Amino acid sequence: MEKVVICADQSVTRAGMAAMSKMATTQIVAQVGNLQLLEAWLQNQRADLAIIELSALGITESEAVFQMLEELPLEDALSVLMLLENGIEAQARESAAQLVGTGAVNIVPVDISANQLRCAISAIISGFNISHPSITETLFSQSDTAFSLAEPYLIDPLTTREVQVLNQLADGLSNKAIAQVLTISENTVKFHISAILAKLDVSSRTEAVSVGIKAGLVKL
Template identity: 50%
Template sequence: MTRIVVCAENSVTRVGLTAMATTAATQVVGQAACLGDLITWLQTQSADVAVVELSALTPELARDLMQITAAWPSADSLSILLLLETWENHWLLTPVMSTGGVSILPVTVSADQIKGAIATLAIGLMVLHPEIAETLSAPIGSAFTPVESFPEPSLEPLTPREIEVLNQLAAGLSNKAIATTLAISEHTVKFHISAILSKLGASSRTEAVAVGIRAGLVML
């Protein structure tokens, strides 16, 4: 079970992010109204992924993010999914991301994309939206590799139905929910998932989603 802490200034936004981040494979274990509160929360609590929404990245907020990643490096415990409304201060992105613990997406991404990103972070990979990547002021260090650049072995093609099921997995749906959504039986869902794992060389649903993202089958 992936443990998530949500951080956003607006209480309604926190409720929305909590709903989007909650799936059969994830649990929201805490909330914070600002990065300062998140730092305080992390001193006594723990999580695997912090979903943080900011209107913009300021030098002060960049400092706080770097403090968090320095104290709780993603390789050991915590990854940060940063949702930005604007990235006009793009010169701050590179130092923040070079710490190796922060992934960035626009705040406008869909709930399914957020769930897919969380699944990717949960297995130790990172994500970066192409629009944001174009604005980076300098190359990112070796601690971070954009999802698009991960080499992928030759994969056996998935059928259209298997791709549908894979995207439902990325959204965090259970077998029963997938069956209802696609109007098929749970037995058929299990059959498709087994085929997906085999074709993608994955050992779990989460790994299959991550491979699917890198292969362009699940879009972020």
């Protein structure tokens, strides 16, 4: 069971994030109101993932996260998922790029769906970095920090239709719903899903979405 701590300034936001993050493989162990309280909590407790909601990522927030990660014991490695409402301030792009470059910090827009959030959590727990492409492109096109997006490693690339089906899986749609969205039969959907699982060398829909995120095939 992966331990998750929620950090957001509003109690209603924290409750909503906790509900959206609820999964069979996760346990919400704490909810705190700001980065300072999160850092204090981590001094005495352990979590595998911190989900942090911020209105924007500035220099102050970047430095606080850096310090928090640096002060953790090596055996208490922490992954961070940031949900940003207003993006990254211009003066903080360099430090934000360094944060993402560590591999421990992932950044996505705050308006992702509940299912997309759960897929992101699953991917991070599996060891993937899933920062949103729009964020990484902005950061690393304007930063000197060395960084390269994950190279696709698929032995057998997915077809255009299979990528469409994979993205519908990421949205939590059933086979019937996918068939309706793509105007194909349920049997065809099942065929595509079987092909996706085989090509990605996974055994479940959740694993397929996690690998799809890693390969840049799934849009969060």
